[in-house]
Amino acid sequence: MAAVFSRITLLLPLPLGYAVLALTLVKALRLDAASQRGWWLFGVVPLVVFLVGVGRVMFKPRPSWQGSIALDQFHGFHDRVTSALSFSQVPAAERTPLMQAAIEDGVALAAKLDPRRAVAIRVPRELGVALALLLGLAALSLLEVRHFRQLPPPPSFEPMVMSADDIDLFRDVAKELQAKNDDPNALIAVHRFNQLVEDIAEHRLDRHEVFQRMGDLERDLKGDLELDRDARDEGLKGLARELQKSGLSKAAATALDEKRLADAEKALRELAEKLKNKAGRPSAAELDKLRQALEKASQSSEERAKSIDQRRRELQEERKSLLKKKNDKADAGATPDLDKKLADNERRLEHLDREKNRAERSQKQMSELDKQLAQAARDLMRDAGQSAQDLEQGAQDINRMAKQETTEEQKQELLKKLQEMRELMRQQGKGGKDQMQRMQKFGQRARGQSGAGQGQPGDGQGEGQKGGKKDGPLRLGSGPGSVSIEIPVPQTGSGQGQGQPSGDKPGGSDPASGPSYGSGHDPNLAGNATDLKGKTTDVTAAGADTGQGAASSQVIYGAAERGFVGRGYKRVFTDYQTVAERALSQDEIPSGYRFYVRRYFQLIRPRE
Amino acid sequence: MTDAEQAREEVAEFQKRIGALREEIGRVIVGNRDVIDGVLSCMLGSSHALLEGVPGLGKTMLVRTLAGVLGLEFSRIQFTPDLMPADIIGTVVLEEGAGGARQLEFRRGPIFANIVLADEVNRATPKTQSALLEAMQEHRVTVGRTTHVIEEPYFVLATQNPLEMEGTYPLPEAQLDRFFYKLEVPFPSRDELHSIIDRTTSTQHAEVKRVLTRAQILEMQALVRRVPVARHVQDYAIRVLMATHPNGEEAPDLVKRFVRTGGSPRGAQAMLLGAKVRALFDGRFAASIDDVKATALAALRHRVLLSFEGEAEGVAPDRVINEILKKLPGSKE
Numbered sequence: 045m046a047a048v049f050s051r052i053t054l055l056l057p058l059p060l061g062y063a064v065l066a067l068t069l070v071k072a073l074r075l076d077a078a079s080q081r082g083w084w085l086f087g088v089v090p091l092v093v094f095l096v097g098v099g100r101v102m103f104k105p106r107p108s109w110q111g112s113i114a115l116d117q118f119h120g121f122h123d124r125v126t127s128a129l130s131f132s133q134v135p136a137a138e139r140t141p142l143m144q145a146a147i148e149d150g151v152a153l154a155a156k157l158d159p160r161r162a163v164a165i166r167v168p169r170e171l172g173v174a175l176a177l178l179l180g181l182a183a184l185s186l187l188e189v190r191h192f193r194q195l196p197p198p199p200s201f202e203p204m205v206m207s208a209d210d211i212d213l214f215r216d217v218a219k220e221l222q223a224k225n226d227d228p229n230a231l232i233a234v235h236r237f238n239q240l241v242e243d244i245a246e247h248r249l250d251r252h253e254v255f256q257r258m259g260d261l262e263r264d265l266k267g268d269l270e271l272d273r274d275a276r277d278e279g280l281k282g283l284a285r286e287l288q289k290s291g292l293s294k295a296a297a298t299a300l301d302e303k304r305l306a307d308a309e310k311a312l313r314e315l316a317e318k319l320k321n322k323a324g325r326p327s328a329a330e331l332d333k334l335r336q337a338l339e340k341a342s343q344s345s346e347e348r349a350k351s352i353d354q355r356r357r358e359l360q361e362e363r364k365s366l367l368k369k370k371n372d373k374a375d376a377g378a379t380p381d382l383d384k385k386l387a388d389n390e391r392r393l394e395h396l397d398r399e400k401n402r403a404e405r406s407q408k409q410m411s412e413l414d415k416q417l418a419q420a421a422r423d424l425m426r427d428a429g430q431s432a433q434d435l436e437q438g439a440q441d442i443n444r445m446a447k448q449e450t451t452e453e454q455k456q457e458l459l460k461k462l463q464e465m466r467e468l469m470r471q472q473g474k475g476g477k478d479q480m481q482r483m484q485k486f487g488q489r490a491r492g493q494s495g496a497g498q499g500q501p502g503d504g505q506g507e508g509q510k511g512g513k514k515d516g517p518l519r520l521g522s523g524p525g526s527v528s529i530e531i532p533v534p535q536t537g538s539g540q541g542q543g544q545p546s547g548d549k550p551g552g553s554d555p556a557s558g559p560s561y562g563s564g565h566d567p568n569l570a571g572n573a574t575d576l577k578g579k580t581t582d583v584t585a586a587g588a589d590t591g592q593g594a595a596s597s598q599v600i601y602g603a604a605e606r607g608f609v610g611r612g613y614k615r616v617f618t619d620y621q622t623v624a625e626r627a628l629s630q631d632e633i634p635s636g637y638r639f640y641v642r643r644y645f646q647l648i649r650p651r652e
Numbered sequence: 653m654t655d656a657e658q659a660r661e662e663v664a665e666f667q668k669r670i671g672a673l674r675e676e677i678g679r680v681i682v683g684n685r686d687v688i689d690g691v692l693s694c695m696l697g698s699s700h701a702l703l704e705g706v707p708g709l710g711k712t713m714l715v716r717t718l719a720g721v722l723g724l725e726f727s728r729i730q731f732t733p734d735l736m737p738a739d740i741i742g743t744v745v746l747e748e749g750a751g752g753a754r755q756l757e758f759r760r761g762p763i764f765a766n767i768v769l770a771d772e773v774n775r776a777t778p779k780t781q782s783a784l785l786e787a788m789q790e791h792r793v794t795v796g797r798t799t800h801v802i803e804e805p806y807f808v809l810a811t812q813n814p815l816e817m818e819g820t821y822p823l824p825e826a827q828l829d830r831f832f833y834k835l836e837v838p839f840p841s842r843d844e845l846h847s848i849i850d851r852t853t854s855t856q857h858a859e860v861k862r863v864l865t866r867a868q869i870l871e872m873q874a875l876v877r878r879v880p881v882a883r884h885v886q887d888y889a890i891r892v893l894m895a896t897h898p899n900g901e902e903a904p905d906l907v908k909r910f911v912r913t914g915g916s917p918r919g920a921q922a923m924l925l926g927a928k929v930r931a932l933f934d935g936r937f938a939a940s941i942d943d944v945k946a947t948a949l950a951a952l953r954h955r956v957l958l959s960f961e962g963e964a965e966g967v968a969p970d971r972v973i974n975e976i977l978k979k980l981p982g983s984k985e
Contacts, residue, residue, distance in 0.1 A: 123940035141655030
């Protein structure tokens with residue numbers, strides 16, 4: 045036992061020492077799990093050495109009587125106990141009297157033996173090393189090695205910046221759409237668009253949020269458009285189906301079926317006229333058929349909605365029943381059939397929900413028309429004339445529905461503006477801050493504003509237009525690659541003197557500044573001033589006034605110098621834009637270029 | 653009375669006799685307890701002892717005293733270079749009888765005694781020394797065609813002076829091996845010298861009385877032989893003996909370096925017999941490892957032959973044996 049203990053304490057420092065070393069390395073080098081694995085696996089070697097070493101001592105054959113000899117030696121018994129034990133193994137018959145006496149002597153001594161003291165397990169010196177290593181290991185495991193990780197910088201909020209000019213543009217667009225629309229859904233969309241523009245103007249949104257909100261708005265608009273269109277088409281088809289049943293309303297039914305709402309309106313008006321006109325009034329049977337058709341047509345949307353509701357209720361009942369069955373069978377384990385049926389039920393319910401939504405929209409859209417048709421059917425029983433009036437009102441409703449298509453067009457327009465806005469922002473993102481600065485300057489000049497206070501001393505880029513020698517031509521935006529739009533600016537003419545002619549002074553509004561010939565002479569020069577011999581006469585030539593205002597070219601030149609303001613410019617712009625839009629819609633122009641054309645016209649649009 | 657009780661009584665009686673013997677010897681011999689015990693062990697082990705010591709340490713006196721207390725026939729032979737074998741064995745002489753008849757008669761030499769003191773045995777020639785061989789080993793002497801048995805107990809005590817080596821004939825190994833123990837007689841201490849002076853320079857002459865009979869001695873010798881030895885004790889003695897050999901399994905480096913030849917089996921016999929005697933001295937019934945250790949020096953020091961290197965280095969056999977005893981564990985698997 046003592047030997048085993050001694051060997052344990054002797055060898056224990058080996059695995060402990062290795063563990064301390066490995067842990068130190070792991071913590072000091074901040075090894076990850078994969079790198080640590082090798083070190084810990086190699087630790088098996090000292091562990092095996094420890095186990096084998098201890099095992100060898102534990103299972104090593106011991107000398108005979110080792111324990112009793114140790115006892116005899118400790119007590120000074122001169123091997124009396126050991127000899128007694130040894131003689132006791134001799135067969136009794138072979139024992140001599142002295143052997144027997146020795147055995148009895150040994151037995152008598154046994155009571156005096158004190159094995160605990162005789163073979164005391166002393167604490168080996170190596171135990172201190174093992175304990176020290178153990179403590180070190182514990183201390184190391186408690187040590188926290190700080191891992192300094194470079195944290196990414198906190199996300200900085202970079203607001204999406206749009207030039208004031210563009211913001212004005214989109215504000216105007218929103219106003220225009222708002223004015224044109226009276227559909228609540230469309231108005232909501234316009235309001236959201238307007239809010240988006242305002243948020244951009246107030247720098248409340250970053251690029252990501254702007255694109256996200258544009259995406260949301262676009263998606264909702266598209267969804268609305270599709271739903272409305274589907275619902276209306278469905279309602280009209282229902283009407284057409286019922287009206288087909290009467291020969292009198294067949295023409296209107298065909299037009300409705302083919303979504304020719306104007307024709308349908310016209311057909312209904314004609315039918316109303318026919319009913320009013322007593323001479324060519326249809327027979328009673330035809331009228332009855334018409335009445336039935338009108339009655340059924342007026343109920344088609346409602347019936348459809350009711351039918352959907354009924355189916356939904358049935359499906360919900362089925363779902364309840366399936367869920368109950370599933371709960372009942374929950375203890376029995378998996379129920380694949382029930383799960384499949386439930387999934388199918390859920391899918392059908394979702395489909396019906398969509399259909400219901402569509403039916404409700406359709407019902408809403410057709411509600412007035414349905415009422416008129418129902419009234420017409422009722423009145424037809426009493427008075428055909430009265431029924432004719434109802435039909436005329438129905439025709440008006442169809443007219444209204446046709447107008448609703450215009451609302452959709454407005455939504456489409458809004459969608460288009462959103463797409464333009466997105467493209468604009470994308471381009472702006474590519475151009476960076478320089479382009480933004482250019483656009484801001486351009487916006488100011490387009491409004492005819494001066495560059496007051498915005499001059500940059502010494503940069504050679506005066507804001508003024510007078511002289512314009514350092515300005516160069518106006519350059520509108522920087523398209524992809526080398527695409528750019530230049531607006532030729534005359535080098536002479538009457539400028540407004542609002543810039544920095546020499547480009548080395550802050551912009552100002554002094555009309556006298558700017559390059560011009562001087563008077564007097566350099567006092568350093570000797571001699572008289574040059575005296576020309578020839579005499580010249582100043583002649584002023586003026587064009588004849590036609591009374592029709594300035595020519596387009598003059599207006600454009602003026603706009604280039606003063607900004608895109610004024611009624612004359614507005615007229616010229618409208619002419620050009622109309623032509624351009626027509627060309628865009630009729631000619632085959634690569635879709636990517638359409639943006640640049642439209643963008644060009646956006647930029648040169650008349651400012652208030 | 654059981655056998656064990658009887659054995660216990662025998663041992664007690666042995667112890668009592670030894671005590672009386674020691675007491676009686678102690679009246680003449682001052683100190684030298686180990687030497688006295690060694691000599692007694694040799695005698696009780698039915699063997700012989702070689703005493704080595706400078707002159708004047710009382711070696712002869714010890715033997716004479718022993719002979720006196722034992723009441724045994726004692727003879728002393730002073731070995732000299734001209735001493736002939738016949739001088740110690742005896743010789744055949746023509747003797748005329750009372751009737752005038754003459755006949756050859758063997759005259760026994762001094763070797764025919766119970767206790768023989770071979771004083772300064774190394775001074776005699778090897779021829780004479782070898783004359784002791786048969787008597788010591790066989791306890792009989794052959795002269796001509798007649799073998800003469802020496803009466804038991806037979807105990808030869810030889811002495812030799814380790815200093816005066818000139819003109820001496822060191823005992824051959826074969827003869828040394830026949831001595832049970834080689835006992836070194838130490839110089840007495842100051843107190844012991846006082847006692848020696850007091851006893852030898854006054855008119856007082858201590859007379860020893862006989863305390864044991866011959867039969868009792870033989871009885872005691874027989875008891876010694878009957879003392880059992882446990883296997884591990886015997887094994888230890890054998891291991892000690894084997895460790896004296898340079899090629900022995902457990903031989904320490906000192907042995908391997910300085911020993912030419914280790915002890916013969918007689919060495920182990922001497923250790924174990926001596927251990928048995930010691931056990932009986934202590935009133936124990938079996939010999940122990942401690943007993944073996946106590947006897948090892950006396951039993952082996954004349955049997956371990958040093959190599960030339962050992963001789964040159966002045967390594968004493970006692971140092972070699974002590975090294976073995978120190979290194980050898982009490983037990984081995």
